[in-house]
Every structure is written in structure tokens, then in C-alpha cells.
Amino acid sequence: MNFFQKVGIGRSRSAKSAKERLQLVxxxxxxxxxxxxLETLKDELINVISRHIxxxxxxxxxxxxxxxxxxxxxxxxxxAPIRKRRHTIS
Amino acid sequence: xxxxxxxxxxxxxxVGKTTATANIGVALASxxxxxxxxxxxxxLRNLDxxxxxxxxxxxxxxxxxxxxxxLRQAMIRDKRLDTLFLIPAAQTRDxxxxxxxxxxxxxxxxxxxxxxxxxxxxxxxERGFRNAIAPADLVLIITNPEVSxxxxxxxxxxxxxxxxxxxxxLILNRVKPEMVRRGDMLGTxxxxxxxxxxxxxxxxxxxxxxxxxxQGVPVAMDANxxxxxxxxxxxxxLKGEDVPFADLGGxxxxxxxxxxxxxxxxxx
Ligand SMILES: Nc1ncnc2c1ncn2[C@@H]1O[C@H](COP(=O)(O)OP(=O)(O)OP(=O)(O)O)[C@@H](O)[C@H]1O
Ligand SMILES: [Mg+2]
Numbered sequence: 428m429n430f431f432q433k434v435g436i437g438r439s440r441s442a443k444s445a446k447e448r449l450q451l452v453x454x455x456x457x458x459x460x461x462x463x464x465l466e467t468l469k470d471e472l473i474n475v476i477s478r479h480i481x482x483x484x485x486x487x488x489x490x491x492x493x494x495x496x497x498x499x500x501x502x503x504x505x506x507a508p509i510r511k512r513r514h515t516i517s
Numbered sequence: 518x519x520x521x522x523x524x525x526x527x528x529x530x531x532v533g534k535t536t537a538t539a540n541i542g543v544a545l546a547s548x549x550x551x552x553x554x555x556x557x558x559x560x561l562r563n564l565d566x567x568x569x570x571x572x573x574x575x576x577x578x579x580x581x582x583x584x585x586x587x588l589r590q591a592m593i594r595d596k597r598l599d600t601l602f603l604i605p606a607a608q609t610r611d612x613x614x615x616x617x618x619x620x621x622x623x624x625x626x627x628x629x630x631x632x633x634x635x636x637x638x639x640x641x642x643e644r645g646f647r648n649a650i651a652p653a654d655l656v657l658i659i660t661n662p663e664v665s666x667x668x669x670x671x672x673x674x675x676x677x678x679x680x681x682x683x684x685x686x687l688i689l690n691r692v693k694p695e696m697v698r699r700g701d702m703l704g705t706x707x708x709x710x711x712x713x714x715x716x717x718x719x720x721x722x723x724x725x726x727x728x729x730x731x732q733g734v735p736v737a738m739d740a741n742x743x744x745x746x747x748x749x750x751x752x753x754x755l756k757g758e759d760v761p762f763a764d765l766g767g768x769x770x771x772x773x774x775x776x777x778x779x780x781x782x783x784x785x
Contacts, residue, residue, distance in 0.1 A: 440700035
């Protein structure tokens, strides 16, 4: 397998990846927030929330979605297992 | 009768704004409509050579704005189609020589006597673009089936809505049906899925466009070329006629669905 095959260039159906990449980049463009800024936002969010409740910081996911005309910032923030939390907080 | 002012813009450069302006102008004029094409790409004048009128320029748009001549004096009549006119851009000035207000004022002067004013916008989203869309009744956004061009088109669609010039209509240019068929080029359906805008034309990649450019005879002068036909279709749709879209590799997707819908509608 050469370099081009590995990265998928030359393989057919590249239109599909074009469309997927476009959809992703447009979500960020339209919402006016770059993937990098979203990372910063995520780190700050983790900091704030951790002050109040213990969370699984590694598993936190912040995503931008669009349903019909509504852009949405979706945060999935799993809490640390209950046993662990009892030990550390309260 | 009052002219409709249509601006052709794209964000990204080189996607076919000037080609489209010249050819839609030719197509409209060939049905007897009175058309004025304005080159708003000041400093990078090109509509004159695409239309083949470069040797007849005396005055340009900036001369009119700065009062060195009357609007009428800057208009060049096409000898092949006597209802088609060009107002060329200045070549040695820049976009700041004209303001959005100038554009509105001067195009308003044309409204009474013409049916269409087509404005060829420069690339970008700065002053030149703002000048070009200021007087528009309708904005046509032209793009190519490529990630970067479609992304820029999306940005333009947003800006046009913010300026209350929307909703625009989309021209998809340089489509290669063969590549779309084998899944290596975004098809019309794909582009419309991500852009959410009404389609007004699909123009295939066509070598005749380059031949036409070489000769200064827009492809639409010959309605038999593939691209020429596509520009005539756009002109008819602008006039409010219902022209079906040709299948350019959309396969059974977009066009199949439309024709099925029409068939279903016809039977019920
Ligand atoms: N359908 C087509 N088939 C083949 N070539 C085309 C087609 N449309 C445009 N071109 C070519 O693409 C090039 C760019 O076209 P054009 O000058 O119209 O773009 P533009 O958007 O006005 O560019 P700019 O942003 O520099 O003003 C030209 O060489 C033109 O001949
Ligand atoms: Mg141009």
C-alpha cells in the first residue's frame, strides 16, 4: 500500500468524503466557532463544573449540531462513578 | 417596465462569475430582452474581453461615477445582439473609487429603459463585493462542485441574508457528469443538501467555454454547446419559465426524484 492509497487519495467515491468534510466545516463556519475555540471552551467548562461535581474529564464531549434551523451546542459530561465521588466530595 | 438588477457573485475567485454574467446576458438579449452588463471588478476588468468588446471602450464606470461622462456614453452596444450593452470597469483604479451608494444611484438610472441589469461581482467579501450587491434585486451565487468553493458559497449566502438581499439562487458551474457518476465529484444533490438554497442552473465543464473566451464570442451565442444551452436555460428560468434541469450525473438521485415526483403528480 503506497502513501496515496493509505490516505485515501485515488480511491473512488471521494465525493462522499468531500460532502462529509463540507458538512463538518460548515457547522463550525455557520456557528462562528472554530474547532480550536471549541476545545478551549471545553477545557474551561470542565474547570468550572469540576469545582462543583467530580466528572470524567477524559470522556467529556462538546459538539455542534444542527437540527433544522437550530444550531445547538451539545455537552456530554459523564460524572465520575458514585463510589469515587463519595470519597472525594462531601 | 422596470429592470431587474441581478448580481452574480461567489466569494471564491475563478469559479465562473464573469463567464456566467456574459453568457446570461447574451442568452437574455437573444430573446429580445434589453440587457446591461456591468463589470464591477474594478482594477481587474475582464467582462469586456469575455464579451469580445474590449476594443470599443472609451469610458468606464469610474468615469461615470466621477462625472467625466454620462452613463449613456460608457455603455457599449454589442453589434451581434443590439439589445445587449456593457459598462466596463476601470482598469487603473481600485474598488474604493466606487461606493455602494454610487452603484444604487447609477443602476436606478437604468431601470426605466432596460429589462435586466447584470452585475459581475469581484471575488472576495470586501468593498467590491459590497458594491456589487448593494443595488441587487436578486443575487445569483455561483460555485463549483469542490469543497472550498462550496464552503465560500455558504459564507456568501450568509452575508447576503445578513444584508437582506436573500434568498439568493445557486448556479453550479463546471460539473463533470462522468466524475459525478463514478462518485468522485460532488453532485447537484450533494451541494443542495449542504447549502439549502434554490437552484437556478447547472453548467457542465465544457471546452467550448475556453474556445469562446479565446475568440471573444460567449458560448451562449451558439446555443448548441452544452454550456451555452445551460446558460439559455438559466435565462429562461430568470424570466420565470419552468425549465427542467438536465441530468448531469446526478443519476437516480436528485433528478430521478424530481422526475418521479412530476410523474406521480401527473398521474394523480
Ligand atoms: N463551464 C465551464 N467550462 C469550462 N471552463 C470554464 C467554465 N466556466 C468557467 N470556465 C473557465 O474558468 C476560468 C474562470 O472563469 P471566470 O473568469 O468566469 O471566473 P470568475 O469567477 O469571474 O473569476 P474572478 O474571480 O477572477 O473574477 C476561465 O478560464 C473560464 O474560461
Ligand atoms: Mg471575473
